[in-house]
Amino acid sequence: MNYENIYFLGIGGIGMSAIARYFLHEGRRVAGYDRTPTALTAELEREGASIHYEDDPMLIAEPFRDPATTLVVYTPAIPADHAEWAWFRERGFQIEKRSEMLGHISAGKYVMAVAGTHGKTTTTTLTAWLNHEAGVEDGRVGCGSAFLGGISKNFGSNLVLGAGKRLAVEADEFDRSFLRLHPDAAVITSADADHLDIYGTHEAVKEAFSQFVRQIKPGGTLIIKQGVDIVLDNTEITVYRYAYDSPAQGPTPDFYAKNVELLEGGHYRFDIVCPDRVLEGCTLGVPGWVNVENAVAAVALVWVAGFDEGRLKAALAAFTGVKRRFDFYINTPEVVYMDDYAHHPRELAATITSVKRMFPGRRLTAVFQPHLYTRTRDLYPEFAEALSHADEVILLPIYPARELPIEGITSQIIADRLTVPYRLIPKEDLVQEVSEHPVDVLVTFGAGNIDNYCEPLAEMLRECRMK
DSSP: OSSSSSEEETTTTHHHHHHHHHHHHTTEEEEESSOOOOHHHHHHHHHTTTEEOOOOOOGOOOOOOOOOTEEEOOOTOOOOOOOOHHHHHHTTTTEHHHHHHHHHHTSSEEEEEESSSSSHHHHHHHHHHHHHHHETTTEEEOEEEEEEEETTTTTTTTEEEOOOSSSEEEOOOGGGGGGGOOSEEEEEEOSSSOOOOHHHHHHHHHHHHHHHHHHHHHOOEEEETTOOOOOOOOSSEEEEEEEOOOOOOSSSSBBBBEEEEEGGGOEEEEEEEEEOOEEEEOOOOOOOOHHHHHHHHHHHHHHOOOOOOOHHHHHHHHHHTTTBBBBBEESSSOEEEEEEOOSSHHHHHHHHHHHHHSSSSSOEEEEEEOOOOHHHHHHHHHHHHHHHSSSEEEEOBBBBBTTTOEEEEEEEEHHTTTTOOOEEEGGHHHHHHHHOOOOEEEEEEEEGGGGGGGHHHHHHHHHHHHO
């Protein structure tokens, strides 16, 4: 990559911003467009990137107007009629997808990829943290870099730069992006029906995951959640299976948790069984049984590469999680408020079930902002079933992201199938609506802009407690 200038179309995306940060660290000149200012774009601007928020080729600064010195990186979420994208194409610029850039950057690294329709961000971030704190490479403890799909609370970033060849990456199935990677070791957490606007059918989703497995390097390793049903026909790799625990019937997984004990505040103590040892008395710095499962997968990935056992157990306990993943704002006996990025029915069901286990006997209110018209159209019965595990539901309108409305597809089609009480409200009314009803355990869900209301909700709930 000999380009002096890197221009990003969609620079504020979580994956795009990590690559932008990487090139800023490398000393390149970085600029880009995004639709709206966010906390991420503000941080990038503080770090040296030049960003504007109108789709106007006239706003592209002079250093980035020369195809000989500028590489353009875009996200698949950019619409086909985007004016700046057309301007760059018409003038012969080198234009690459974010996933292609990640493939270039990972060349020569020991790539540790985490794929799956849910669970991958926390698992990737924990893998990066375990590498940083306990990974052993060439006799040195603490190693590895990472490109993350969320903001790690431990690192305060979605980019980790460290010594050694290890590179933890989130392998995103959207737009088949993960097929640009050729990992040395990989985890697959799930292969559920999602992104059907891209794939068409669940079978096509599963075939893409099978192709991802075929791209693991010869002599490499796959760690797949037990029960994930995809074709595994790469005969040149080692396959391990992991699970939350060992089932009473059926095959025993290679990695799993046992002696799981619920502690105060929803945290757990547990042992992790590996093929060659048992890591006894582990605790995880974030609560929730679903995170115990993510920890098993991350430990398995680091086990393949090598680790210091004592430091690894300390690192598990010191892990503080990812913003918007099981993200607690308030956790008291009087009221609990948590935010989570879950936007697929399986994610919703897993998180709601986990929260119910953590706080038995307490009333759970789930606030959900559906993400994408197509996902809602394809999965609305499953959304309703998952949300019905809560005690009551507050539904917000669909967040469209890159999509235009689809006739007849609104949050009401989810509401019509709920089996628990619900309220369907404009998102602008959320804080007021919550303030007018008793709250015990509140969780906000969604991949849209619902996180804009997290701090106002938390502030309101704290004030109500003090009255």
